[in-house]
Structures are given as C-alpha cells and as structure tokens.
Amino acid sequence: MKSTLKLLIGLSLVTGLFSSCAGEYYVASRPVAPYYARPVAPYAGAVWVPGEWYYRGGGYAYRNGYWSRPRHGRAYIEGRWEQGPRGHVWRHGYWR
Template identity: 40%
Template sequence: MKIKSILCISLLTLGAGMMTPLTQVQAATYVGVQIGRPPPPRYEVVPPPRYGYVWAPGYWRWTGHRHVWVGGAWMRARPGYRYVPPRWEQGPRGDWRMRPYRWDR
C-alpha cells in the first residue's frame, strides 16, 4: 500500500511538471548587430591557371567586430558546376549581409 501511494504521488508530480507551458520556462534574447559597408575589394594578382582548379577571389569577412581580408585561393573545380564567389549585399533597411560562396549548375 505504501509503495502504491509513493508511486502515485511521484506520477502526479511528474505529470504536473510536464504540463507547465514552455513559454514560462523558456526565454530568448535577440540582439541585432548593424554591420557597416565593407571596404572595397583589394587588388590581387591572380596566379597562372591550374588545371582542375578555379580561382576564388578574396573577400572581406566580418569577425563580429571588424572586417578582415581573406585572400584569394585556388579551389578544386567541380565538374558541371560554376563557382560563385561570396559577396556583400545591402538589405532593404540599409544593413549589409554576407552571401557565402556557392556552386551553381
């Protein structure tokens, strides 16, 4: 009898805890960061072509505090795809967003 009572109370307590709405338990904080216009691209001397590779030009990367230049490099080509380099685009509210590189068919 005693074990049944303890088990019943435990199950009721667990069930009541699970019925608490998640909105009361979870809290979220959102921080908006305004990134200024990136500097103009740097001039890079492109090395001679390499068979089986495409040249990925350098770009400005945002570190969370400032823009840092990432120099260009050779990337292994993907047959049937075209390399599209990363680029900065200005959003509708004047904010800047980095679009990462991708491979298009």
C-alpha cells in the same frame, strides 16, 4: 532520469553551437577589397575562387582568393555584398 538529463544537456549544447554559427553581421559601409595580383594557375583547368570577407573582432576581414580543382557539373557562385535595412552584409560564395 540520468539519460533524460544527458539528452537535455546534449540538445542545449547542439542548439548553442548552431545558433552561434548562423549570425548575420551588418556594417554601415562596405569595406574596400585590397588589391593583390592573382597568381598563375597551378595546373590546366584550375578554377579561380575569388576572395571572401569574413566577420572577425567587430568587423569584416578579407581572405584572398585561391585556385581550386573544378567540381564536376558545378559552378562557383561568387560572394556578394547585400544592402538591407540594417546596413551591408556579406553573402558567402558557394559551389552550385
């Protein structure tokens, strides 16, 4: 009985954790990215990862880009805004 109860509590915690991470946040209009100067590459072969939007406190906030080490056999795909029936949503960039 105790092990079943522990299992149910554990599953509910995991389900709550994953459901809170998977949200899509729509806005009526896309925010404008702030201007900032890209710093000089810190070493040869560095890959620039462009800035990203993230949802915080009822709206999107911008995080500046950064230099990263290249990943062998992979390319960085930039994040982008997509328009849907409920407004605009940000799709994060990723390594492919």
